[in-house]
Amino acid sequence: MDRKQDLFEHIDAMASDLTALSDFIFDHPEKGLEEHQACALLTDFLAREGFDVERGLVGMDTAFRASFDNRSGDGKGPSIGLLCEYDALEDLGHACGHHMQGPAIVGAASALKALCGDRPFRLVVYGTPAEETVGGKILMKERGCFQDIDVALMMHGSPTTTTDVRCLALISYEVTFLGRSAHAAIAPEKGRSALDALLLACQGIEFLREHVRDETRLHYTILDAGGPSNVIPARAKGEFSLRSYSTDYVDSVAKRVRDLFRGAALMAGVTCEIEEKPRYQAKIPVLALNELLMDNARRLEAPTLRPPREKTGSTDFGNVMYDLPGSCIRVAFVDEKASPHSEDYLRAGKSPEAHRCVLLGAKILAATCWDLVEREETLKAIQGEFGERKEELSRV
Structure with missing residues (x-):
């Protein structure tokens, strides 16, 4: 049969x-x-x-x-x-x-x-x-x-x-930077730019690229730039994605990236909120x-x-x-x-x-x-x- x-x-x-x-x-x-x-x-x-x-x-x-x-x-x-x-x-x-x-x-x-x-x-x-x-x-x-x-x-x-x-394993974050708004021309010293922190984070990703294994992927985009150019933005938001064919390795890169977000916030004098999406193994x-x-x-x-x-x-x-x-x-x-x-x-x-x-x-x-x-x-x-x-x- x-x-x-x-x-x-x-x-x-x-x-x-x-x-x-x-x-x-x-x-x-x-x-x-x-x-x-x-x-x-x-x-x-x-x-x-x-x-x-x-x-x-x-x-x-x-x-x-x-x-x-x-x-x-x-x-x-x-x-x-x-x-x-x-x-x-x-x-x-x-x-x-x-x-x-x-x-x-x-x-x-x-x-x-x-x-x-x-x-x-x-x-x-x-x-x-x-x-x-x-x-x-x-x-x-x-x-x-x-x-x-x-x-x-x-x-x-x-x-x-x-x-x-x-x-590819995938870890994604939505990161919101929170600063203080001010008039960009009249009182710039009173502001703390959330967009500055977001741009620093993006630049940090660029520097990180040369210090990860081959076949590691790092992506980002700006979801919210914070508003018009004559106002120091109190809020800015970006999305960041990390990929690797190793679940364990992408996790190790993610720890460095989270430090990068906090470091960018510290440099700009703002705070950040890091939201992690579900992880793909x-x-x-x-x-x-x-x-x-x-x-x-x-x-x-x-x-x-x-x-x-x-x-x-x-x-x-x-x-x-x-x-x-x-x-x-x-x-x-x-x-x-x-x-x-x-x-x-x-x-x-x-x-x-x-x-x-x-x-x-x-x-x-x-x-x-x-x-x-x-x-x-x-x-x-x-x-x-x-x-x-x-x-x-x-x-x-």
């Missing part, structure tokens, strides 16, 4: 339902933490399929957890997590392809539950909102999610069919898990197969993959020259290629989950590689 072929046929039989889900989410784009329709559609579908569904997870209205547990009382068998996003971009809709993720995930989950119940395993589907804005997975992880799974899998529409190796790559996904993509003759992307930007999935093995299969549905958050992605959102992407994503994930369920040694090897790589990175 070819279990994988049975899974593929089950998903093909659901094709019209899955693509209809994808098209509806595409036609009704919702911003992060406002994905009420998408969340309802996906959780209703999973509930009908017999999953135990928890909505409004960890205080987030549009987060959910749906589970199917076929393990015995001793807990034997893997616990596999399937994660999906469904938020859109403000003013641009689903120009990143998130409308395809949920349908692919629920298709894979349905097939596994229906056809693999003779083996012990737990399947957990996590609905993770607001990837594009606040990093929903970061908040969910901080509130205790993802501790119940051994491995985390995702899918994403892409110009090529591939996986990723590294991503660098993923711990597991090449064996990447290859397992790609083996199944090759079996299905997925389009535009390419080697793994060695370096990518920042993602909240990195925070999940910092604690446990994980991977995201990227499935081609647009031209190789297209980029996320573009009109090319948007125009292709309901195309035949997008519908194929949903079904291929579901099949690749279902087949990979079966590999983990069928062969206990596969998951053990993946977990072993994860532990070794995390130890290596901690020494860098």
Whole structure:
């Protein structure tokens, strides 16, 4: 018996339902933490399929957890997590392809539950909102999610069919400098310029660039310069972002940057308020898990197969993959020259290629989950590689 072929046929039989889900989410784009329709559609579908569904997870209205547990009382068998996003971009809709993720995930989950119940395993589907804005997975992880799974899998529409190796850790700050206003011409000595401090901080970042490791990224912008030129500004605000492929290293740079902010305030005779945004961690790559996904993509003759992307930007999935093995299969549905958050992605959102992407994503994930369920040694090897790589990175 070819279990994988049975899974593929089950998903093909659901094709019209899955693509209809994808098209509806595409036609009704919702911003992060406002994905009420998408969340309802996906959780209703999973509930009908017999999953135990928890909505409004960890205080987030549009987060959910749906589970199917076929393990015995001793807990034997893997616990596999399937994660999906469904938020859109403000003013641009689903120009990143998130409308395809949920349908692919629920298709894979349905097939596994229906056809693999003779083996012990737990399947957990996590609905993770607001990837594009606040990093929903970061908040969910901080509130205790993802501790119940051994491995985390995702899918994403892409110009090529591939996986990723590294991503950038990210720490961002909004810094408000507070001084004292005065007339710039009549009584400049009475003022203390918040803008002076902000400019000093920006200049400090420029000097810091030559004293950090290669592949460290330092960015800044001025959000509020404080007002007209003839008034010494009492308030100025900037945003600063730090990135590195090492979570530990970017943390060490962040300590220096916070000192830089306080030093700039001291030089200008003002004070500062430092607001840190949620931190994005660098993923711990597991090449064996990447290859397992790609083996199944090759079996299905997925389009535009390419080697793994060695370096990518920042993602909240990195925070999940910092604690446990994980991977995201990227499935081609647009031209190789297209980029996320573009009109090319948007125009292709309901195309035949997008519908194929949903079904291929579901099949690749279902087949990979079966590999983990069928062969206990596969998951053990993946977990072993994860532990070794995390130890290596901690020494860098």
